[in-house]
Amino acid sequence: MRLIASDLDGTILHPDETISARTVRAFHAARDAGVEIVFVTGRPFRWLGPVRRAFGHLGTVICSNGALVYDLEAELVLDAKTLGTGAVRDARSLILGLEPGARFAAETTRGLYLEPDFVDDVGHHLLEGVVPARFPMRRLGEEGVVKFMAKSLRYTADEFLEAVHPAVGHLVAVTHSAPGVAMLEMARPGVNKAVALEVYAAGRGIAAEDVVAFGDMPNDVEMLGWAGHGYAMGSGHALAKAAAGRVAGSLADDGVARVLEDLLGARAARRP
Structure with a gap:
């Protein structure tokens, strides 16, 4: 050891x-x-x-x-290791096609950006972030996205991962880690x-x-x-x-x- x-x-x-x-x-x-x-x-x-x-x-x-x-x-x-805004935009669109009620967040090298209603049941730490009406894609590109998150109120975490991974796996690496919350965490492939x-x-x-x-x-x-x-x-x-x-x-x-x-x-x- x-x-x-x-x-x-x-x-x-x-x-x-x-x-x-x-x-x-x-x-x-x-x-x-x-x-x-x-x-x-x-x-x-x-x-x-x-x-x-x-x-x-x-x-x-x-x-x-x-x-x-x-x-x-x-x-x-x-x-x-940052994720391009094109991948963020495409993954978001594909996930919304599978789960129209999904909410999203993006963590960059400088801050945290949340869509409205994302913080409902994720935890108090996310309240430290900025809550814009829409993602500022230019700013995300400048700062570099290290983790892109999607939350569902409809699925469990395992169900959400099973539904989403086949659609976005070519764009992002996908996992989850929050017990009791259907929140997927996405990063650059590999x-x-x-x-x-x-x-x-x-x-x-x-x-x-x-x-x-x-x-x-x-x-x-x-x-x-x-x-x-x-x-x-x-x-x-x-x-x-x-x-x-x-x-x-x-x-x-x-x-x-x-x-x-x-x-x-x-x-x-x-x-x-």
């Missing part, structure tokens, strides 16, 4: 925006043992307050499902957490077999399958569990901390 890659929401981050003291201790113990840590999240870099509060300015975070890499210490965007994590690890000379990864939702599937040791949360989505092959305890039971404690204990026992 040379690198730990962990999702945030539903994996180590509770709905009240806290990370347990036991989890914080486990990550600090891993870092003290020389293991590198990277958080890999669907969140935009503007919503990393819980990480800062729990760990301080702890290195690099892979954000927006792998579309953006952010240096917490320097408060700097290191890399962004962008996902695993691709960004592989580049990050390779830059440090770390192979997949030396990576331990934790996640709980479909947007973690590629990462959990790529890592040599992938753990899905016991409280997670069935697709995450199938991809990982290993299941940690639930978020409520500090599942990630328990796995790390066991791995670090076994590591210490092997040392002469």
